[in-house]
Structures are given as C-alpha cells and as structure tokens.
Amino acid sequence: MIRLTIPSIEKDDLDAVSEALASGYLVQGPRVAAFEEKLAAKVGVPHAIAVSNCTAALQLSLLALDMRPGDLVLVTAYSWIATANAIELSGAQPVFVDVDPETFNMAPAALAEKLSSLRAVGETSRRVRAILPVHTFGQMADMDAINAIAKDVPVIEDAACALGARWNGRQAGAASTMGCFSFHPRKAITTGEGGAITTRDADLAKRLRALRNHGQDPTAPSPDFIMPGFNMRLTEMQAALGQTQLAKLDRIVTARRRLAALYDAAFAKTAITPPRVPAASEPVYQSYVVLLPKEAPRATIIAKMRERGVETTIGTWHMPLTSFYKARYGHRPGEFPATDDVFARSMTLPLYESMTDAQIAEVAQALIDLVAR
Numbered sequence: 294m295i296r297l298t299i300p301s302i303e304k305d306d307l308d309a310v311s312e313a314l315a316s317g318y319l320v321q322g323p324r325v326a327a328f329e330e331k332l333a334a335k336v337g338v339p340h341a342i343a344v345s346n347c348t349a350a351l352q353l354s355l356l357a358l359d360m361r362p363g364d365l366v367l368v369t370a371y372s373w374i375a376t377a378n379a380i381e382l383s384g385a386q387p388v389f390v391d392v393d394p395e396t397f398n399m400a401p402a403a404l405a406e407k408l409s410s411l412r413a414v415g416e417t418s419r420r421v422r423a424i425l426p427v428h429t430f431g432q433m434a435d436m437d438a439i440n441a442i443a444k445d446v447p448v449i450e451d452a453a454c455a456l457g458a459r460w461n462g463r464q465a466g467a468a469s470t471m472g473c474f475s476f477h478p479r480k481a482i483t484t485g486e487g488g489a490i491t492t493r494d495a496d497l498a499k500r501l502r503a504l505r506n507h508g509q510d511p512t513a514p515s516p517d518f519i520m521p522g523f524n525m526r527l528t529e530m531q532a533a534l535g536q537t538q539l540a541k542l543d544r545i546v547t548a549r550r551r552l553a554a555l556y557d558a559a560f561a562k563t564a565i566t567p568p569r570v571p572a573a574s575e576p577v578y579q580s581y582v583v584l585l586p587k588e589a590p591r592a593t594i595i596a597k598m599r600e601r602g603v604e605t606t607i608g609t610w611h612m613p614l615t616s617f618y619k620a621r622y623g624h625r626p627g628e629f630p631a632t633d634d635v636f637a638r639s640m641t642l643p644l645y646e647s648m649t650d651a652q653i654a655e656v657a658q659a660l661i662d663l664v665a666r
C-alpha cells in the first residue's frame with residue numbers, strides 16, 4: 294500500500310528521544326526551552342510557546358486575546374474541524390468566510406464583504422475580536438490582503454500545516470498577531486502529538502506560557518498563579534524529537550516540493566486540477582490536494598485507488614455544514630459556494646519525503662485512468 298504519509302523518522306530522532314527518557318527529566322525542561330528557541334528562530338519571531346497540540350495552540354491564542362461569550366471570530370469555512378471548535382469552545386462564535394476555489398484559502402474579497410457588513414452595525418462591529426485564516430494544506434493564505442482588511446483586529450494564523458511556508462518572503466506564523474502550528478504525524482515534521490504558538494508580542498507570550506501551565510506566572514521567582522490555566526505542556530521526549538525533526542525541515546520540504554512538481558506535471562493537460570500556487574506563495578505541501586472533474590464519483594475513485602494499493606482521502610471539511618455548526622447557526626448549501634465545490638471535488642494524494650518518483654507516477658496514472666472511465 295502506498296500510504297498517504299510516512300513521517301521521516303531516523304536514527305538521530307530515536308536517539309534523541311531515548312536520551313530524553315534516560316535523563317529522568319521528562320516534562321517542560323531544557324529540551325522544551327531549546328525547541329522553542331530553535332522554532333522561534335526558524336519562524337523569525339522572538340517567542341515560540343510549545344504546547345500539547347495545535348488544537349491547544351488555537352484555544353490558548355483565543356483565550357490570550359480574552360475572548361468572551363458573544364465575541365465574533367471570522368474564520369475560513371474549509372478546514373479541519375479543530376479550527377472552528379477552538380473558537381466555539383472559547384465562548385466566541387465562528388463567522389465563516391468562503392474560500393478561493395483554486396488555493397482553498399480564505400478569499401480576501403469574501404472576508405472584506407463579511408467584515409464590512411459586521412462593521413456596518415455598531416453592535417456586531419464591537420463584537421468582532423479576531424480573524425482566523427488557515428494556511429490550507431501547507432500553502433499560506435494571502436496575508437498581505439488579510440492584514441490590510443483586518444486593520445486593527447488581531448489575526449491568528451492557523452499554520453498547523455504550514456511550518457516553513459512563505460508568502461511574499463514572510464514565514465507562516467510570522468505574518469500576524471499569533472501563529473499556531475501542529476506537529477501531528479501528518480505534518481512535514483512531527484513530535485507525535487505537539488504544537489506551538491509563535492508571536493512577536495511579549496505580553497501575549499507571557500499569557501500563553503501561563504495559560505499552558507495552570508496559570509502559573511512564567512517570570513515569577515517563586516510559584517504564583519496569575520490566571521486560570523490548563524495543563525497543555527509538551528514533554529521533553531517530544532521536544533527532543535522536535536529538535537531533530539526541525540533540523541530536517543528544509544530537506545523534507547525540498548523533497549516534498551520536488552515530488553509535488555512531478556504530480557503537477559503528470560496532471561497537466563488532464564481533467565484533474567492540480568493545486569494553484571500564486572506567485573507570492575512558497576508552499577510546503579503538507580498535503581497534495583487535487584480537484585476532480587465535477588462529474589467524477591469521488592467515493593468510488595477513493596475505493597478503487599485503495600484496491601490498487603494507493604491510500605487517498607478527501608481534502609478537508611466544510612465546517613459550516615457539519616452537523617453541529619449547521620444546526621447551531623442554520624448554515625445551508627449555497628451560502629459558501631466555493632467551499633461547497635471544493636468540499637465535493639477535492640482529493641488528497643500520498644506525499645512524503647521517501648516516496649519515489651516511480652510511486653508518484655503510479656499514483657498519478659492510477660488516478661488519471663480512473664477519472665477517464
């Protein structure tokens with residue numbers, strides 16, 4: 294079976310984890326601090342706060358902005374459900390924004406329209422507290438346009454899939470108020486479970502460090518608790534792995550880009566649409582996601598690909614049309630036309646560093662054959 298993904302785990306990764314275990318210091322110690330320092334340097338910001346996963350990173354970044362019931366957070370409609378859940382569970386309400394049908398990212402024009410309709414009414418204008426674009430499948434959203442539209446509203450990047458990606462030369466996680474990363478095994482580098490928040494803002498960094506550790510003041514010489522907080526810490530074993538993985542990031546991303554270009558070439562002049570990469574964008578291809586022609590029976594194609602030994606899946610989720618958000622806010626098909634379309638037609642193909650050119654060719658040909666039928 295050609296798997297959707299296989300993490301790049303090598304001997305130095307195994308050694309780093311064993312060494313951390315053998316040290317007897319297992320939680321939130323020197324390896325976590327060193328991992329945070331290296332991650333911050335990589336992203337190009339002064340602060341990185343390691344947490345237990347990206348869902349925690351999103352929750353803490355919203356809480357650090359002091360989200361309250363009734364607050365509104367504008368968020369892309371097409372993402373893994375954790376993005377919307379973090380908003381809902383912070384007490385705020387997600388206000389979904391449609392995507393660009395070719396890049397799968399929040400469409401700046403749709404954001405501008407929704408924001409201006411909220412700003413037109415004093416009551417809703419006051420409730421707008423944050424904008425949460427997602428760097429879908431490892432390609433950054435148009436952060437220049439989004440920041441310009443946001444003006445003074447804080448922007449949180451869901452950069453779960455996008456460590457190493459750039460937009461106009463700016464790194465994911467460095468293009469807004471806060472960036473949230475995931476180190477789940479389906480990402481380019483992994484710590485098993487794991488996440489982090491990056492920021493330039495020292496005050497937010499302090500709040501985030503307190504929130505992840507029971508509300509404890511991270512700067513006080515003796516323990517004191519400055520707010521209610523969670524235990525959302527990273528272990529030393531994960532941070533040891535994070536450091537060895539981070540050292541491989543550029544190599545892994547280079548390989549993923551090369552393999553993605555092979556897929557692009559294979560799908561040129563076919564009915565399958567490869568992902569569009571705007572000129573400003575340097576994606577990391579956390580997932581390689583194509584659009585099938587409208588009439589193609591996607592579920593059957595996914596099943597037939599499996600029969601041929603290739604694991605594939607849908608792209609990601611139409612969050613407003615999942616049962617909970619549909620029932621709670623009355624969303625309906627047609628409200629987010631681009632999301633409706635890409636949710637129905639997108640398909641994720643295998644992509645990982647150790648994939649061979651022959652495997653890429655095999656997957657591409659199998660898909661081209663099945664779509665042609």
Ligand SMILES: Cc1ncc(COP(=O)(O)O)c(C=O)c1O
Nearest residue numbers: 346347348373375453475476477
């Ligand atoms: C866009 C996006 N946001 C958030 C998450 C949540 O990340 P984690 O699994 O680390 O909690 C994911 C995970 O796949 C994701 O793809």
